[in-house]
Amino acid sequence: MSYPFNVRVYGILIDENKDVLVSDELIHGKYITKFPGGGLEFGEGTIDAIKREMMEETNTEVEVLEHFYTTDFFQASAFNPHAQVISIYYLLKAISNLNVIIKQKPFDFDEEKEGAIAFRKIPVSTISENDFTFPIDKKVAAMLASRRTPAL
Numbered sequence: 001m002s003y004p005f006n007v008r009v010y011g012i013l014i015d016e017n018k019d020v021l022v023s024d025e026l027i028h029g030k031y032i033t034k035f036p037g038g039g040l041e042f043g044e045g046t047i048d049a050i051k052r053e054m055m056e057e058t059n060t061e062v063e064v065l066e067h068f069y070t071t072d073f074f075q076a077s078a079f080n081p082h083a084q085v086i087s088i089y090y091l092l093k094a095i096s097n098l099n100v101i102i103k104q105k106p107f108d109f110d111e112e113k114e115g116a117i118a119f120r121k122i123p124v125s126t127i128s129e130n131d132f133t134f135p136i137d138k139k140v141a142a143m144l145a146s147r148r149t150p151a152l
Helices: 046-058 135-146
Strands: 005-013 019-027 030-034 037-039 062-070 084-094 117-123
Touching: 005 019, 005 046, 005 062, 005 135, 037 046, 046 062, 046 084, 062 135, 084 135
Parallel strands: 005 084
Antiparallel strands: 005 037, 019 030, 019 117, 062 084
């Protein structure tokens, strides 16, 4: 019997105003709010993966500041209940201009279709697990909320 794992990498990009970049997406007909990122590809490391994902999604070069969290509980994939998700989160700093349009309200897609994506920012001072869809992102948001310090 095989046990498939789905390894995901996500970025916590906090700007100079202490706002966190989040991604609103329409995936498999579901409205989802998550941290930017995606799947680890065979042959790459997790840091290379988050840099690639941020470039693909935001056309922005990032520097990894530190590892923030790796899933430490069982989580089945929302899209394949026979696969286990392991997510790795990094604190990031943009080293090029953020090249996406920042929306002001959730799910403000240019065109509402499968795969649509829109970015917005949430202040670290108000971030909450209720801002996110998936259990692992919810845990990370709660961790960010508990770490509200001048360093963030």
